[in-house]
Amino acid sequence: MSADTDVQLLRRQGRIVVVGASLAGLRAAETLREQGFTGSLTMIGDEPFEPYDRPPLSKQALLGRARPEDTALPRRRDIDAEWRLGVAAESLDRDAKQVRLTNGDTVPYDRLLITTGTRARPWFHPEEAALDGVFVLRTRDDSARLRRKLTSGVSRVLVIGAGFTGSEVASACRELGVEVTVAERGPAPLVGALGGVIGAVADRLQRRHGVDLRCGVSVTALEGDDVGRLRRAHLSDGSAIDVEVAVVSLGAMRNTEWLAGSGVAAGPRGVACDAGCRVFDVNGIVTDDIYAAGDVARSPHPLFDYQFLALEHWGNAVEQAEIAAHNMICAGPDRRPHLWLPMFWSSQFGVNIKSVGVPSLGDQLVVAQGSLAEDKFVAVYGYRGRVIAAASFDGAKWMGFYEQQIADGAPFPPEYRMVDRRTETLHPVDPAFPDPHLPTHGATVTLTGHSPSERRVAFVPSHA
Amino acid sequence: MTTGTLITQITDYANRADPYPLYAELRKQPVRRQDDGTYVVSTYYEVRSVANDPRLSNDTRNRPPGYARTADADDTGLPPSFIFTDPPVHDRLRETITRPFGPPHSPRFLDGLRGELAQVVTELLDAFEGKDQVDIVEDFAYPLPVTAICKVLGVPREDEPNFHGWADALASSLDPQVGEEGKEKGQQARQDLGAYLSDLIETKRRHPGPGILSALAPDMTPADLEATAVLLLVAGHETTVNAITNTTLTLLRHPDILDRFLKDPDLAVPLIEEVLRYEPPVQFVPWTTALADIDVAGTTIPKGSPVWLMLAAANRDPQRFEDPDRFDPDRKDNEHLGMYTGIHYCFGAPLARIELHLAVPELFRRVKFSRLLEDPPPYRANAVLRGPRHLPVAIEGLTA
Numbered sequence: 001m002s003a004d005t006d007v008q009l010l011r012r013q014g015r016i017v018v019v020g021a022s023l024a025g026l027r028a029a030e031t032l033r034e035q036g037f038t039g040s041l042t043m044i045g046d047e048p049f050e051p052y053d054r055p056p057l058s059k060q061a062l063l064g065r066a067r068p069e070d071t072a073l074p075r076r077r078d079i080d081a082e083w084r085l086g087v088a089a090e091s092l093d094r095d096a097k098q099v100r101l102t103n104g105d106t107v108p109y110d111r112l113l114i115t116t117g118t119r120a121r122p123w124f125h126p127e128e129a130a131l132d133g134v135f136v137l138r139t140r141d142d143s144a145r146l147r148r149k150l151t152s153g154v155s156r157v158l159v160i161g162a163g164f165t166g167s168e169v170a171s172a173c174r175e176l177g178v179e180v181t182v183a184e185r186g187p188a189p190l191v192g193a194l195g196g197v198i199g200a201v202a203d204r205l206q207r208r209h210g211v212d213l214r215c216g217v218s219v220t221a222l223e224g225d226d227v228g229r230l231r232r233a234h235l236s237d238g239s240a241i242d243v244e245v246a247v248v249s250l251g252a253m254r255n256t257e258w259l260a261g262s263g264v265a266a267g268p269r270g271v272a273c274d275a276g277c278r279v280f281d282v283n284g285i286v287t288d289d290i291y292a293a294g295d296v297a298r299s300p301h302p303l304f305d306y307q308f309l310a311l312e313h314w315g316n317a318v319e320q321a322e323i324a325a326h327n328m329i330c331a332g333p334d335r336r337p338h339l340w341l342p343m344f345w346s347s348q349f350g351v352n353i354k355s356v357g358v359p360s361l362g363d364q365l366v367v368a369q370g371s372l373a374e375d376k377f378v379a380v381y382g383y384r385g386r387v388i389a390a391a392s393f394d395g396a397k398w399m400g401f402y403e404q405q406i407a408d409g410a411p412f413p414p415e416y417r418m419v420d421r422r423t424e425t426l427h428p429v430d431p432a433f434p435d436p437h438l439p440t441h442g443a444t445v446t447l448t449g450h451s452p453s454e455r456r457v458a459f460v461p462s463h464a
Numbered sequence: 465m466t467t468g469t470l471i472t473q474i475t476d477y478a479n480r481a482d483p484y485p486l487y488a489e490l491r492k493q494p495v496r497r498q499d500d501g502t503y504v505v506s507t508y509y510e511v512r513s514v515a516n517d518p519r520l521s522n523d524t525r526n527r528p529p530g531y532a533r534t535a536d537a538d539d540t541g542l543p544p545s546f547i548f549t550d551p552p553v554h555d556r557l558r559e560t561i562t563r564p565f566g567p568p569h570s571p572r573f574l575d576g577l578r579g580e581l582a583q584v585v586t587e588l589l590d591a592f593e594g595k596d597q598v599d600i601v602e603d604f605a606y607p608l609p610v611t612a613i614c615k616v617l618g619v620p621r622e623d624e625p626n627f628h629g630w631a632d633a634l635a636s637s638l639d640p641q642v643g644e645e646g647k648e649k650g651q652q653a654r655q656d657l658g659a660y661l662s663d664l665i666e667t668k669r670r671h672p673g674p675g676i677l678s679a680l681a682p683d684m685t686p687a688d689l690e691a692t693a694v695l696l697l698v699a700g701h702e703t704t705v706n707a708i709t710n711t712t713l714t715l716l717r718h719p720d721i722l723d724r725f726l727k728d729p730d731l732a733v734p735l736i737e738e739v740l741r742y743e744p745p746v747q748f749v750p751w752t753t754a755l756a757d758i759d760v761a762g763t764t765i766p767k768g769s770p771v772w773l774m775l776a777a778a779n780r781d782p783q784r785f786e787d788p789d790r791f792d793p794d795r796k797d798n799e800h801l802g803m804y805t806g807i808h809y810c811f812g813a814p815l816a817r818i819e820l821h822l823a824v825p826e827l828f829r830r831v832k833f834s835r836l837l838e839d840p841p842p843y844r845a846n847a848v849l850r851g852p853r854h855l856p857v858a859i860e861g862l863t864a
Contacts, residue, residue, distance in 0.1 A: 368518075369518060369551070370551070370552065374552075376552075376555070378518075397516065397807050398516070398518055398807075400513075400516050401513075401516055401517055401518055404513070416519060416755075416756035416757070417519065417755040417756045417767070418518035418519045418756065419518050419519075419520075419521055419550035419551050419554075419755065420518070420551035420552050420555075
C-alpha cells in the first residue's frame, strides 16, 4: 500500500483525535471537515464547555459588557464530532496509538492533534493559592468568579504581575471604580513583551488611571484570616497591604504534563513541531501521525533565525490549526508550512495596543510615528539593521504596513518620510528588555532556541 | 468609444454608465504612470496596501507646485477638513468628532435617529401614491441623506432646503475634471455654507441643542468645526444618494435576486454590502500623494507623486473576488473597498448603512415595480462620486 493510498484511506475512514477543545482544536476540526475528511473525529476537552473565546474574559466580561457564558466561539461549519468534554487526557501511548483519559477510557487514533494550550501559572504557595479571594484568570469560570467578586464591593484588589492579562485586569478594576494595586517584579508593566521604553508609557498610563503601581517588587506571601479569606499581602520591600482580592497574573504554563514519558518532545516550553506542525520526538525525529497547534506548540520560524517560536496568540492558534489540519490529511508534497508572523493585541486604560513581529528580539527601537508622550505612537524594533517588530498604542491601522516591512526584512531604521513622523531624523535607542535569563511574565512571544528537544540527548556515534 | 489614455476615458462622461471594462483594462498594469506624473493603482491588494501605507498623504499641500490640489486646500479662508489632513491633525479631529457621533462615547447616537429617518422614508414613499412613474433619485434617494446629515449636525428643519444646493455644488467640485466654473461654484457654495454654519455654531454655542455641533462647539475652533460640517455634508450626501440609487438600479437589473430579497428581507445585509463592492459610491480616491518612494507591485511611485486609488477597479479584481463582474449577495468574505480602508475609512459608514437599511427594504416592500424606464439611466458628470442623475421607473402600485 503506497503512502498516497494511505492518505486516501485516512481521509475517508481514518480516526482523528483532537486533544484540547478550544480555539485551535475547533478551527482544526472545521478545517478537516472543510477539506473533505469523512472519518471519525473526537474532540477531547478538560473543561465542560464547548469551545469559547478567551480574549473577552479579561476585558468585556469583567466589565459586564459580555457574559462569560456568551463567549462561545462562532462555528464555521458543522464538524460532526464526538465530544468528550469535562474529561482530560492523561497520557499518550505512541506504540498503541491511543490517548488515555483521566476516567480510564482510551481513545485510539490514526492521527492525533495536540491543542492543549496553556493554563494560568498558579500562585507558587498552594495553601496561599487556596485562600478565598485569590484568583487566576484563564477560563470562563475564572472570569465569572472574578467578575462577581469585583462587583461585590471589594475595597482593594492586588494584581500580581503587570503583563498583558494583569494590566487588563487592573484596567477593568479602575473602570469598575475598584481600587487596585499592581505589583510587578520588573521595572515597568509590559516590559517583558515590549521593553522598558514602551513599559514607561504603560507605567504612566496606569498611574494616571489611579493604579497604585509598584514596580521592582515581588509579592512574598499572601496572608489569610482564620476562616481562610485573603486579608493581606506582603511585598519584598517589607511593606504589606490589606487586600481582599489578589489576581495572580504570572503568565501561562503549557499543558504538556500529560505527554510525559510518551517520547514526544514536550516540556515546559511547549511541544516542539516542524514548520508543518508535525511533532518531534525527543530524539529530534519528526513523527508523522502527531501534530500540534496553538499556544502549546513551538516551531521554527525562518524570519527569526529558525529559532523555535512559541506564541500565545489568538490569530496564531487559528492559522496554525488550519495548517495542521490540512497537513494531517495530505501527502507530503501538498503540505504547507506555518509561517505566521506573530501578532497580538490588548486593550487597557482606554488604549488599544497592537504588536507584530518579535519585539523582544529587537536590539534598537525608534518611534516612527506619533509620540510616546501622547500615548499614541508606533514604535519600530530593529534587529541587526532590519525591521523585526512594531508595537503601537492607538495605531493599530498601521500595523499591516509594518507586518509587510518585517516580512520583507526592510532596513532599520525606517528613514523615509511618513505621516505623523515627529522628528526629522530618527534616533534609535535601546528598547530596554530585561535580561532574558530572568523570568518574565509579560511576553506572549517566546524564542525557545534551536533544539526541538527539551531533553539533552546523549550523542552516541554508531559503530559499524 | 472615445480615445486617449485609460484615465481620460474613465473620466470622460461618455463612459460614465459603464466604466468597468475600462477598469478591467487598467488592472492589467496594477500601478500605472500617467503622463503628468500621476500614479494610478487599480488592483485590490495594491490599493489596500498603498491606502494603508504611512508614506501616503491625504494632504494635497504635499504635492509639488503645479499639481492639482483639492478645492479644500485652496484659499477659502477655512482649514482643510479632516479627510484632507494627515495624522496627528487628522486623528485629533476625527477622534474629537467621533465622541458625540459613535462608540465608545456615544454608542446610541445614530440609533436614536432611526425613528425620524424612518418617518422621512415613509413620507417619501407615501407621495408615490397614485403615480405610475417615479424618479428614484429625485423622489426618494435624494432627500433622505440631507435630512440625515442635518439631524446629525442639528440643523433646524426649515434650513434644510438650502443644504441641497450647497451640497450639490460642493460635491461636483470634487470631480478631478471639474472646470474653472465648477471650481468657483464649489468654493462659493462652501463659503455660503460656511457663513451659515458659523452663525449656527455660534447659536449652538450659546444655546446647545441636539446634534453634534452643540456637543463639539466647546472643543473645536469655529473654523475647524465649520470645515467638518461642510465635509460631513459633502461626503455624506451624494455618496448615500448614489448608494441608494445604485442598490435600486442593481436590484431591478437582477430580478432573480430581487425575488429572493422580497421573500427574505434578511438578504438586505449581504445584498447592500455587495452593492458597495459592485457599484461603489466613491469610485476612486484621486487626492493622495506619496511622501516618500513607495515600491508596489514592482513599480516605484516616486516621492511627491499624486496617487489615484481606484476603489471600483479593485472591487472587481478577479485576484480577490471570484467572478467579480457578477452581482452575488451570497459572496463569502466580501471585504470590499467601497468604504475605503485604513485611517480614512468612511467616517459616516455606520450612518450610511442605517440609511440604506431603512430605505431599501422599505422601498421594495411597499412599491411594486414594473420596470426601468431608461437603462442605462442618465448619470451625473462626476466620475468620482459616480451615480445616476435620474432613475426613472414605472411602478404598478404601493402598499401601506
